[in-house]
Amino acid sequence: MSRPWPGSWRPLGLSYDGQGVNAALWAAGAAGVDLCLFGEDGAEERVPLTESTFHVWHGYLPGIGPGQRYGFRVHGPWDPGSGRRWNPEKLLLDPYARAVDGDFTLNEATFGHLPGDSAPFMPKGVVVDESVRVDTGPRPLIPFAETVIYETNVRGLTMRHPDVPEDLRGTYAGLAHPAVLDHLIKLGITAVELLPVHHFISEPHLLEQGKVNSWGYNSIGYFAPHAGYSAAVRRGVRGGQVREFQEMVAALHRAGIEVILDVVYNHTAEGNQDGPTLSFRGIDNDCYYRLADDPQYYRDYTGCGNTLNVTQPHVIQLITDSLRYWATEMGVDGFRFDLASALARSLHDVDKLSAFLTTISQDPVLQGVKLIAEPWDVGEGGYQVGEFPPLWAEWNDKFRDTARDYWRGARTDVRELAYRLSGSSDLYQDDGRRPYASINFITAHDGFTMRDLVTYEQKHNEAHGEENRDGSNDNRSCNYGVEGETDDEKLNILRRSQIRNLLSMMLLATGVPMLLSGDEMGRTQHGDNNAYCVDDETSWVDWSLLEKPQWRSLLDLTRRVIHLRRRHPVLRQRLFFSGQPAYPGGLQDIAWFRPDGNEMNEGDWFEPSTALAVYLSGQDIRGRGPHGERITDDSFLMIMYSGWEDLDFTLPGDPWARWYQVAVDTSLDGDPGARDDVMLAGGTTLALPPRSLLLLRADHELWSAT
Secondary structure: OOOOOOOOOOOOOEOOOOOOOEEHHHHHHEEEEEEEEEEEOOOOEEEEEEEEEOOOEEEEEEOOOOOOOEEEEEEEEEEEEOOOOOOOOOOEOOOOOEEOOOOOOOOOOOOOOOOOHHHOOOOOEEEEOOOOOOOOOOOOOOOEEEEEEEOOHHHHHOOOOOOHHHHHHHHHHHHHHHHHHHHHHHHHEEEEEEOOOOOEOOHHHHHHHOOOOOOOOEEEEEEEEOOOOHHHHHHOOHHHHHHHHHHHHHHHHHHHOOEEEEEEOOOOOOOOOOOOOOOOHHHHHHHHEEEOOOOOOEEEOOOOOEEOOOOOHHHHHOOOHHHHHHHHHOOOEEEEEOOOHHEOOOOOOEEEOOOOHHHHHHHHHHHHHHHEEEOOOOOOOOOOOHHHHHEEEEEEEEHHHHHHHHHOOOOOOOOHHHHHHHHHHHHHHOOOOHHHHHHOOOOOOOOOHHHHHEEEEEEEOHHHOOOOOOOOOOOOOOOOOOOOOOOHHHHHHHHHHHHHHHHHHHHHHEEEEEEEEHHHHOOOOOOOOOOOOOOOOOOOHHHHHHHHHHHHHHHHHHHHHHHHHHHHHOOOEEEEEOEOOOOOOOOEEEEEEEEOOOOOHHHHHHHHEEEEEEEEEEEEEEEEEOOOOOOOOOOEEEEEEEOOEEEEEEEEOOOOOOEEEEEEOOOOOOOOOOOOOOEEEEEOOEEOOOOEEEEEEEEEOOOEEE
16 A cells, blocks of 8 residues: 555544545554554555654545454564563554454464564454444433443343344344343333443453453453444444444333443553553553553552553543543443542542543533442552542442341441431532432342342352452351252242342332342352353343242332332432421421331430331422422331341331331232232331331321222
8 A cells, every 4th residue: 555645633543534544543652653454364454654743643544444454553662661562563453443353362472572473363443434323312311310220241131031032142232132121121220231341352361261251341442342242243244333232222222221331441451561462552551551660560459450541641531532432422321430449540549639530520421421430449548439529429339238237137237227228328418419329239240149149158159260269258148047059948938038128128228229130030140259251151141030930029029119119209319318307397308217116216326226117208308390399209118127036016107107008018929019908007016027128108198998
């Protein structure tokens, strides 16, 4: 090919304009950049980019179009001792590639410190015509307070679904299949939170063992949908993952469901100094990564070998360009940031005024999407639950731990439990955030499933080849006398009751609930609490569970509680409770009761208790409707009892209620609606069965059966 035209330093990446492509790569310290074009036979043509503007190497190539495979080779000194790791023998992925073709093959040539041309073993970027795209709108625009999140993996959700055609299982198209959408719609969730879909590769140590990364927390392409999740790519449509992803988003939007992506901007798949050279390391190592005092090594706040350097303006640009691309071009509605504390560090410490958080807060596009932080990393001072600024919601692990402890019978601080049930005002109110800053979860991809939480007290990760050393040892789980599955039906009834308690508490608590996919039908990973490298039936959702009555009834209960939450604004408060009437003359907005039916006094908050009741008044809900109107709803009394013997509990009478109607009763091991017609008078003393949750709708009028 003849010498390229000068082209432009922006936009970054390879952009097609109908006549050719503009190529632009930021590489501040490089001595030269070659654009490498690959033919259908794998032959490589190297085109030097001789223009450099603002540290961006660029050129325009007429006649190059969509489907073209490419990469970069970057020239410069090889001096790891000073943090400089340029090596033109290594083919590099474009950080801005919109699609990636081919797999990473583990070979010594892919490591910068070893000889050999890495091109035969590297995936390549693919030129995409971005003027041809699927309309993913209109967006559902679900208010955060009304959101119910379903965390899932694109592949794991559909690999065992009997109604999804085999060629679509494990793909974006499979997730958008009507049978899957029907399940999500009937369940009542409002958003799917997808484990990473940025193009990722498996870690070398997994490939050496014949394993793969099944979660995707090993990103290398921040603009490219993972090719392995694309049915179109399987059929040989190069770059087809872009359109397929957009079609999935469009289908979910039509179903009224938002799409939230779990994004991994804290580290990349290149690992530590001994890892492969795939992209950033070979483009400008000491700009893209945080280097240690000895710059041949990396600062590792992530536990994954490296940490992206978000004190560097171009790295912040990369991240925000990526976020805006997914929000605007791909239709995504929000992002959950893995190990977000690593992104919020300035020089070393986590800083609410860091460049990253400041940039996000003023971005007009990103202000309009849901932002969720995993508010910790593995570095010193990395645990930051409750410390992120306005606009951000957070995974609330304090809710997780408190809920697990309460239901397994651990000694639980009543004040802690009350805070978690009422929106965690102790964490989020002082900086002006709302209750929906708290993402309430009990299980997530990382850890036990809900069923395993009540079946195993020890992790069982032996299949990972790490002698069961990986995964958390702090599971706060309980097996109730037998480790693992059992044929003891009495024990199984108890375990199912505990699942119902955990799920119901999470879905009824103030905040935003997040449900792990498959928990609604009793999915098990057989005690594996770190299934990141397990890509088989262990980690895939088992849809055949719905053929069993006990798990079908669990699904029915989950649907019931989610739909109760969606119908009743009193169960999804937008403002924090005050313990006072929302308006003069009304009932206080929240009240807490002892088993004798009286309100808790100051001393009660310092006594351990297995029973707690909370009354949520719907007479006047704090806050106004969109037109300034008062919001009214039913009132509810939720009673939780984690003890092991029957407990007498007296229902509060006037002014709280004259009658109560049963809405949820987790003691029922079967039809969740079996007590719908049961009415209980205020002042009645109930014999609460052990380990149960009861939600009662309050009625202020006299009621009589006819």
